[in-house]
Amino acid sequence: METKIYKDKLEVAEAFSSYLKDLINVDHQVFIALSGGSTPKAIFDYMAENFKDSIDWANVHFYWGDERCVPPEDAESNYKMTVDHLFSKIDLPKENIHRVKGENDPEAEKLRYAKEMYDDMITKDGVPIFDLVILGMGDDGHTASIFPDSIELWESPNNTEVAVHPDSGQKRITITGQVINKARSVAFLVTGEGKREKVDEILNQKEDHQKYPASLVKPESGNLIWYLDKAAAQDLKG
Numbered sequence: 359m360e361t362k363i364y365k366d367k368l369e370v371a372e373a374f375s376s377y378l379k380d381l382i383n384v385d386h387q388v389f390i391a392l393s394g395g396s397t398p399k400a401i402f403d404y405m406a407e408n409f410k411d412s413i414d415w416a417n418v419h420f421y422w423g424d425e426r427c428v429p430p431e432d433a434e435s436n437y438k439m440t441v442d443h444l445f446s447k448i449d450l451p452k453e454n455i456h457r458v459k460g461e462n463d464p465e466a467e468k469l470r471y472a473k474e475m476y477d478d479m480i481t482k483d484g485v486p487i488f489d490l491v492i493l494g495m496g497d498d499g500h501t502a503s504i505f506p507d508s509i510e511l512w513e514s515p516n517n518t519e520v521a522v523h524p525d526s527g528q529k530r531i532t533i534t535g536q537v538i539n540k541a542r543s544v545a546f547l548v549t550g551e552g553k554r555e556k557v558d559e560i561l562n563q564k565e566d567h568q569k570y571p572a573s574l575v576k577p578e579s580g581n582l583i584w585y586l587d588k589a590a591a592q593d594l595k596g
């Protein structure tokens with residue numbers, strides 16, 4: 359596990375975008391799970407502005423680690439955010455976009471999406487292997503859409519599950535722990551003062567930190583990098 363700490367969200371966006379550019383510009387197809395959230399939004403803006411023409415977008419297939427069960431034009435949709443901030447500005451083949459259909463029945467869609475991932479990617483023990491899973495972390499320590507009050511979803515033997523947001527009751531479709539921990543690389547993008555407390559508890563391994571889903575991210579053989587800004591990383595040493 360590695361932590362990289364930058365001045366602010368913009369510096370995180372610059373650094374992570376360069377990493378993504380190198381990951382995608384290779385001579386084979388690359389499979390990436392995206393997340394929603396404020397930091398990915400800044401990264402998409404940075405990539406659209408700076409790397410529009412220097413990335414071979416035909417190489418990359420985009421999936422989502424989680425999606426809200428809303429139609430694709432809804433302001434809450436992680437897919438819509440990605441279209442608005444990245445896909446509408448780059449030359450990405452439509453067939454490389456693998457969205458979760460949030461407008462469908464959640465239980466049926468979770469199965470359909472799991473099959474799409476399974477059919478498209480290399481698998482190990484029935485689990486699709488992403489080249490990279492991008493994760494955010496909520497202020498409550500959730501990641502993807504696995505929340506502390508339903509942490510048992512992490513251990514699901516399925517590759518996708520339906521989750522329920524603890525406050526709003528909104529349904530979401532999320533990949534599960536086995537998909538995250540079998541990925542070749544996992545990157546957390548975590549910025550802002552609001553994340554400080556959970557970053558401290560999880561990365562300094564304080565008592566009971568394992569009650570937070572974000573603390574269960576431990577790739578079996580892949581690497582894990584936390585991209586943080588100073589505000590989120592205030593309590594980390596070094």
Ligand SMILES: O=C1O[C@H](COP(=O)(O)O)[C@@H](O)[C@H](O)[C@H]1O
Pocket residue numbers: 393394395396397424425426436493494495496497501502503547
């Ligand atoms: O609900 C969600 O929030 C998390 C964290 O987002 P952030 O804006 O606090 O960074 C995100 O990872 C997830 O994809 C999204 O659905």
